[in-house]
Amino acid sequence: MEPHLQKIDIKEFQHDLIDWYNHHKRELPWRKNQDPYRVWVSEIMLQQTKVDTVIPYFNRFMEWFPTPEALAEAKEEKVMKAWEGLGYYSRVRNLQTAVKEVVEEYGGNVPSSKKEFSSLKGVGPYTAGAVLSIAYEKPEPAVDGNVMRVFSRILLIKEDIGKAKTRRLFESFIPKFLEGVKPSEFNQALMELGALVCTPKSPGCLLCPVQKHCAARAEGIQDELPVKEKKKAPAAKEMAAVVLKNKKSQTLFHQRGEKGLLARLWEYPNVEVPAGVSPEETVQTYLKESFGIEADIGPKVQKVQHVFSHLVWNITVYEAVVLEFPENIQDCKWLDPLETEGLAFPVSHQKILKAQKERGNQYGAGFKK
């Protein structure tokens, strides 16, 4: 099971990698110091997300919530707003839950033991290893996609990196590589190499500081590694959304539930359109059954495609008007579109909101009389 460890000079590998890292590492906001809270937030944001995307979010997050206490006390609305557009929204809700526990149970000090830190919401094997090594210099492996790609090539590991069992294989031998080095440097150096040199496509072997240690390069099969099973194409769903205006020129917005897709984000009321049913009729029925509203469905005004990792929404947007309406509806607000700044929307509904602002906000606008 254990790969070609006997063929590699670990001491030389460590030196070559860390020396390269210290000359070529990027200056990133979360590398300014080793504050455990900052490192933690950065690692949550960086999950499945590119560095360039994270940087502005991280800087704003640290302005809004500079300490665990600040984040623990913040309102959900503002926390969601800080994450708007970043995706995987359960990350930030779990982070706030975890930070509240740190404040209450650990006096605001991020725990430095693996057992305690790993028990926090949203802290999995990777994040635990990353924070404990980077912030506390604990010799813990931090196995992400970069690390599996780099070591797959260096050690000619052909296990499918999409499987959970494979991550444990990497964790089993990495402690040998953490002996005699600063864990914060070694772990980050591996990830930095994966991000800048040992890339998924067209790896920069000619510039690689550890090329002479690389078994895949020696055999010329670096492009074949790592092995990763393909995912199936996402399924498409037809959706209908409605911009519903009342005679006060307010629009109905709905907040999604606690769990599942886009949890706790705001949206225009929307519903899946079953095969064989018209979207107009679907919207009509939906407004009646979900909100008790009899509305006149107007023209379709926009089409929006929302691509997730595992599904696709094709949303047709309708305008509609209502004369008689309840002021208070469960999980909903009547708002002027210009007064939604504090609410967090998924990107698809940001597009609808933007179009509405440009179209203007008069009652019945767009309806042919």
Added chain:
DNA sequence: CACTCGTGGAT
């Protein structure tokens, strides 16, 4: 284990 959970950029 297999599936859910976002988004924008690179190729």
Added chain:
DNA sequence: TATCCAAGAGT
């Protein structure tokens, strides 16, 4: 244009 994919975790 289609596909892949990025510092994963929860269920």
